[in-house]
Amino acid sequence: MSSDAQVPKPASAPRSRMLEGVILGAGLALALSNYVYTQNGSVSLDGANVGHGGNEARARPAKTTNHDELPEPPGSHQYASKEEVQQAIEELRKALPGEDAIMTDLDTLTTYGHSDNSYHPTSPHSVVVRPQSTEDVVKIVNIARQYRVPIVPYSGATSLEGHFSGYPSGDICIDMSGMDKIIEIHEGDGDVVVQAGVPWEELNRTLKDKGIPLFFPLDPGPGATIGGMIGTGCSGTNAVRYGTAKGEWFLNITAVLPNGKVIKTRRRARKSSAGFDLTKIFIGAEGTLGIVTEATLRLAPVVPTRVAMAQFPDIQHAVSAVQEILNSPNGPHLQCIELLDDKMMAAINTAGEVSRKLPISDTLFFKIQGSEDAIGATAAAVRETTAKHGSTRFEFAQTDEEAEELWESRKYALISTIGSEPGARCWTTDVCVPPSKLPQLVSETKKDLADNNLRSTIVGHVGDGNFHALILFKDDKELHAVSDAVHRLVRRAIRMDGTCTGEHGVGVGKKEYLVEELGADTVELMKTIKRAIDPLNIMNPSKLYPDTDDKSKSTTTGH
Ligand SMILES: Cc1cc2nc3c(=O)[nH]c(=O)nc-3n(C[C@H](O)[C@H](O)[C@H](O)COP(=O)(O)OP(=O)(O)OC[C@H]3O[C@@H](n4cnc5c(N)ncnc54)[C@H](O)[C@@H]3O)c2cc1C
Numbered sequence: 096m097s098s099d100a101q102v103p104k105p106a107s108a109p110r111s112r113m114l115e116g117v118i119l120g121a122g123l124a125l126a127l128s129n130y131v132y133t134q135n136g137s138v139s140l141d142g143a144n145v146g147h148g149g150n151e152a153r154a155r156p157a158k159t160t161n162h163d164e165l166p167e168p169p170g171s172h173q174y175a176s177k178e179e180v181q182q183a184i185e186e187l188r189k190a191l192p193g194e195d196a197i198m199t200d201l202d203t204l205t206t207y208g209h210s211d212n213s214y215h216p217t218s219p220h221s222v223v224v225r226p227q228s229t230e231d232v233v234k235i236v237n238i239a240r241q242y243r244v245p246i247v248p249y250s251g252a253t254s255l256e257g258h259f260s261g262y263p264s265g266d267i268c269i270d271m272s273g274m275d276k277i278i279e280i281h282e283g284d285g286d287v288v289v290q291a292g293v294p295w296e297e298l299n300r301t302l303k304d305k306g307i308p309l310f311f312p313l314d315p316g317p318g319a320t321i322g323g324m325i326g327t328g329c330s331g332t333n334a335v336r337y338g339t340a341k342g343e344w345f346l347n348i349t350a351v352l353p354n355g356k357v358i359k360t361r362r363r364a365r366k367s368s369a370g371f372d373l374t375k376i377f378i379g380a381e382g383t384l385g386i387v388t389e390a391t392l393r394l395a396p397v398v399p400t401r402v403a404m405a406q407f408p409d410i411q412h413a414v415s416a417v418q419e420i421l422n423s424p425n426g427p428h429l430q431c432i433e434l435l436d437d438k439m440m441a442a443i444n445t446a447g448e449v450s451r452k453l454p455i456s457d458t459l460f461f462k463i464q465g466s467e468d469a470i471g472a473t474a475a476a477v478r479e480t481t482a483k484h485g486s487t488r489f490e491f492a493q494t495d496e497e498a499e500e501l502w503e504s505r506k507y508a509l510i511s512t513i514g515s516e517p518g519a520r521c522w523t524t525d526v527c528v529p530p531s532k533l534p535q536l537v538s539e540t541k542k543d544l545a546d547n548n549l550r551s552t553i554v555g556h557v558g559d560g561n562f563h564a565l566i567l568f569k570d571d572k573e574l575h576a577v578s579d580a581v582h583r584l585v586r587r588a589i590r591m592d593g594t595c596t597g598e599h600g601v602g603v604g605k606k607e608y609l610v611e612e613l614g615a616d617t618v619e620l621m622k623t624i625k626r627a628i629d630p631l632n633i634m635n636p637s638k639l640y641p642d643t644d645d646k647s648k649s650t651t652t653g654h
């Protein structure tokens with residue numbers, strides 16, 4: 096990458112200013128920006144700035160005295176002192192008097208800043224707050240803004256890249272679990288209105304229990320909830336058929352912005368051309384632009400499915416079979432195609448999640464959907480294609496229970512992997528490449544891991560070119576080796592026109608790759624949007640946006 100890809104410094108950055116002007120002119124942030132924050136935290140309209148065509152109209156922290164200065168870049172803000180954090184907590188207690196609404200015991204603060212599933216270190220919060228309504232969230236945001244205390248939204252806590260870790264100088268963690276109501280189900284329209292704390296599995300179960308033949312097809316980790324799924328822009332095993340959170344599954348989002356305003360991004364109509372898509376800026380924003388409190392979700396009809404699996408001599412054969420199947424007329428009947436390597440199959444057996452031992456070789460799990468006839472025809476075609484690509488064995492799950500069990504064993508792959516080596520922790524990687532590049536990516540990665548004596552299982556949403564190596568480590572030395580291997584893996588994927596994250600998101604772990612993947616100007620545009628919406632940088636700071644010095648890291652190690 097050449098030097099003109101430098102991230103411009105805000106103070107001398109005509110280009111980024113122009114970009115900001117464009118954004119503001121486009122109307123995205125105009126409404127948000129014609130105010131300044133006063134010293135006492137209240138918000139007032141900045142009359143002097145109105146009428147400059149938007150170019151100069153922007154919010155800025157009161158501590159910025161020079162009015163020509165741009166807001167500081169994310170990461171360099173001055174936040175509340177320890178004493179001010181304590182004052183903010185007292186204000187929170189007054190604003191949310193309910194039992195258990197405010198938690199400050201060390202156990203809770205630590206638990207909420209920790210994940211057993213991730214390699215990131217524990218980073219406790221200063222306080223955990225549990226709102227019950229959008230109004231409660233507004234109160235919390237207003238207090239956070241007044242005292243300049245960072246906010247970390249927290250849903251199912253299944254994200255894997257340090258997304259919900261506490262901010263070192265103090266933060267308010269907003270636990271959305273109290274907002275778990277399904278508000279309206281519109282069966283005829285095929286949509287549902289929910290609060291952000293509803294877990295996807297719960298929604299699915301409720302629809303089933305009510306005899307409504309619809310389901311919500313985004314299926315990330317067990318325990319994830321709608322707010323966090325929007326936050327990470329998730330997907331899962333169903334993506335090959337239904338796409339990801341970045342598709343059309345979220346119609347209308349209710350969000351509390353950092354300035355305390357509540358917005359709705361759309362009406363309930365299935366499609367809309369009314370301007371650009373503000374729903375989308377919250378999808379994958381990782382809590383850095385506001386807090387989602389409600390969402391209107393589109394649902395899909397439940398279609399009968401059957402689960403099958405096929406064993407292969409190696410991953411290359413499995414992947415080439417998948418490409419041929421997906422590109423055939425039977426492709427649309429495949430709801431899921433999952434790859435589990437031999438080591439993963441062994442780990443599942445060891446974990447005892449399944450009642451019969453599975454064959455230990457590179458395996459594809461299929462979920463085939465459609466009418467009985469369609470399933471029969473598709474299965475025959477899949478069997479034929481897999482055999483042509485060297486599959487030694489193809490079989491259907493014999494019963495519904497077995498189908499469920501197989502699918503669960505895929506969903507709990509991470510837990511099985513960790514369980515396969517007592518005392519070990521696991522680093523879950525997540526890259527995605529154009530499907531045709533997947534065999535090369537997987538074989539180079541397996542070789543790299545073996546050359547470095549690293550223990551790993553591999554699972555992949557192979558139909559989408561998305562794969563995870565789950566790499567075990569026991570101590571700091573191994574952690575270091577894993578970190579190096581992951582770095583090589585990510586850069587290998589980007590070289591193949593892929594991405595540093597197919598579905599888990601950026602969090603803390605992937606920030607350093609964004610410039611290399613997207614280009615400095617694209618990343619600068621993201622930061623510009625962030626600054627326009629959250630000028631004080633109180634929403635989940637230090638996540639998602641690359642630190643300024645990450646840029647040089649990417650170029651100096653460039654090739
Ligand atoms: C066993 C296992 C399997 C997994 N499999 C998959 C998979 O197949 N596909 C996949 O995509 N992911 C997978 N994941 C990762 C994880 O499930 C997803 O990232 C999921 O979307 C996170 O949702 P959550 O509710 O747990 O969010 P959290 O982890 O609580 O939060 C995620 C992010 O969203 C922000 N956030 C939370 N709530 C809100 C809100 N209300 N408003 C704004 N921002 C908010 C948080 O600040 C954070 O940045 C897996 C994880 C595990 C442990």
Ligand SMILES: *[C@@H]1O[C@H](CO)[C@@H](O)[C@H](O)[C@H]1NC(C)=O
Pocket residue numbers: 133134135136137
């Ligand atoms: C904050 O300051 C503004 C003037 O800058 C004033 O109008 C407002 O009443 C003050 N608010 C509080 C809570 O002190």
Ligand SMILES: *[C@@H]1O[C@H](CO)[C@@H](O)[C@H](O)[C@H]1NC(C)=O
Pocket residue numbers: 296297299300303309310397
């Ligand atoms: C989701 O719904 C579908 C259709 O009812 C069902 O097959 C599947 O098992 C459900 N999954 C969960 C985790 O509830």
Ligand SMILES: *[C@@H]1O[C@H](CO)[C@@H](O)[C@H](O)[C@H]1NC(C)=O
Pocket residue numbers: 288347348359360361362363391
């Ligand atoms: C947002 O969602 C609600 C609930 O579905 C809907 O009634 C409303 O019209 C939507 N949009 C706006 C702008 O209110």
